[in-house]
Amino acid sequence: MEAQRALVRQVGDRVRESQEALVEGLVQDIRAQIGALDQEAAARSLLEASITENVVAAINFLRQGIDPDQLEAPTAALAYARVLAQRDVPQSALIRAYRIGHQRFLDHTFALLDDLPAADRVPVCVELVRLSGQFIDLICEQVGRTYERERDRWVASRSGVRQRWVTDLLGGGPVDRAAAARALRYPLEAVHLACTLWPATRMTSFDLVAAVDDVRAHAVSALRARAALVVPTDEYEARLWLALPGPSNAPAPPSGSASSSASASASASASASAPGYLGAPEGSLLHAAFGRPGAGLGGFRTSARQAARIKEILGTRLGSGAAAAPLWVHYDQAAPVALMAGDLPAVRDFVMCTLGALAAAGAREAVLRDTLRIFLDRHRGHAATARAMSLHRNSVQYRVHRATALLPRGERDLADDFNVRAALLAVHWLGDAVLATGS
Template sequence: MTGESLVYVAWAAQQMNARRDEFIAGLVLVTRSEIRSLDHDSRMVDLLNASITENVVAAIHFLEHGGVEADVEAPTAALVYARALAQRDVALSALIRAYRIGHGRFVDEAMALLAAQAPPEKALPAARELVHRAASWIDTICDRVGITYEQERDRWVSSRSGLRQHWVNELLSGSAVDIVKAEDALDYRLDRNHVAAIMWAEDTVATRDVGDLFDGARSALGEALAASGPSLMVPTDEREARLWWPADRIDCAGVQAALAEREVSVRIAVGDVGYGVDGFRRSLREAERVKVVALSGGPASGRVTCYEIVAPIALMAADVGDLRLFVQRTLGALASDDERSESLRDTLREFLARNGSFSATAKAMFLHRNTIQYRVAQAMDACGVSFDDPDAIASVQIALTACRWMGSSVLRQTNPTP
């Protein structure tokens, strides 16, 4: 009976493989929804997606080909994700719970397939075999990724970066902290103004080069901010870092120019100036919000994005879905993601920014006044808004700013012509 049960288990694995992409997409969504500590920024979500994908593929292969437990190895993407979570101080229990959720959903779906295919007298033995083999596989994988996580956690915490991260996390948690000890450990004073930033390397940069790249960018930004002392840099993981400079003001244009001059392949989200421990925390929260805007807008938003420039959008971008709905409701047909709509949006935004002056807009955009008049009329017609309604115009300006910074993520996708 065991041999026949294995045949049914292999058949169920083949059926799971046929619907693999749909299953993986659903599992990613459920995992992010049920385990909020795993619902990180886009890079971590990409790592989660890769880990789930490789794990599902490996599990299907194990069940289909009758592999033995001793030969089970955790997929590379799963180990990379475990290390990244350890570096970000996400609890191992969250990762293990994600595996249990995936295991449960996989077994439920595979057993439903068996029940529909196998005769009743054979379905139960086959289901037992499936449950046993799936449990063996998931236990082994959890052991492997757990060991990897703990090893990386020990390495990370024992390093100076790990100790700094510990004290920074204590400060950011809002709980009572011994400020003197924190300042000694961080070698950074807290009783002054701070400018926080999040810095991450572009995908084209090799991980081994990230450290030197960050050091160069940190130096350039310190000069541009006229920092009064050394910065504090704490890696979030191997490709991202949080930074604070003792600085009293931000010249966003100067910061952008400093990075452009050095041509460093990093992107930076910058918070506003904040004083003391509260300012230390608030400036980083602002940088985190700016990062959401920068990631949504992609490379078009530039290497450096500052809170002072995108503050209204950064506050709204905490829920991109709601912001997208606001933009599309406000702009109507003008919210289409195509070249013509983009041209009309740019013209209307420039026109409103110049107090409705056709001449000033034409001069700024190097276009004829009649062209500006035509485009503005077309844009307003697409929006269905009147200049006589100041509240509606204010909403249009906000929506246009969201489009400027967040691009396709808030626009209505158009179907390409076949």
């Protein structure tokens, strides 16, 4: 028996050496096979943390012969279960992920046994199946209890009730709008501006609630909103809807603002001139992603969907190492990127083919890209670009000349600059994720 335990420990050591590849493959498999778990960047990060800690715990269970009665689910696994409960993801999706993980763990482990003598291989495989099955059952039991407790708590809370109504409204199926409006205390017939909010710095869930309420008060005051609806998505994120005032008493967006076009509405008759621009208040601790204003239930849904797309873009940008200062971004500022950001490899290919050497990930190229982007956005006006960037006109001319020289066909690429502008906008919002890294 001791010889068998020594072999199991040896196998555990081998799995630990290939742990990174195992985790990467597991993340890809689970996202591909369980659509409910293939969510936005923040949730994917929690999924990866949960898988990583579970794999480490499983390896230690094999190597150290831990008493099953002392086995505790990893912290990240329990946190991920709570988040899924808050987001109304079925528990069956979570348990299925563990079953997929168990099978892939065994497949990965068995592939490492080829050099063992045949007499040792069978009993070791049997022991690995027994131990891994014991591990997965105990972990599933613990994360399942955590999920159920959090689900009961969340549904019983007022936030949970609001989230269930909002989930029904966003689901696209039939819903009792009058009952929903009464339960939410929010006018669904209004012109809606949706926003997704999440921390720009580390904070407790209590601090997040306070920060979101500060944004709500700021937004209601700045836009003279008729009503506001705040619905936590989970302990790391919240959604905000604002019922905007009618066109007759709506404030205009700031003059000359690059985001003033966000006042476009989904309803030509009811909300064509409704304001959608909102700037961050001083001292804000939250990132904010806004959709366009839209009327009625359709606008409620569409604006929220657009805000989610902008959050996804900002998650990519922040994840690529961009500054983490609070960003408040409206859909119209990045709409073309929102439409194509679902396929980052394709966007990267487009950027590299369109910008050529200007797509390098260096500081010099970044300055030249920003200058060329602002220059083209201001109708190729050197003076207007100089004012926007607080530069001398000669500096702008020099930078534009250098940037143009790095394009694949030089000045000829600017004869019809649509592709160049789209590529520059993609880099501006998605950052290093779509740049040539030199690898």
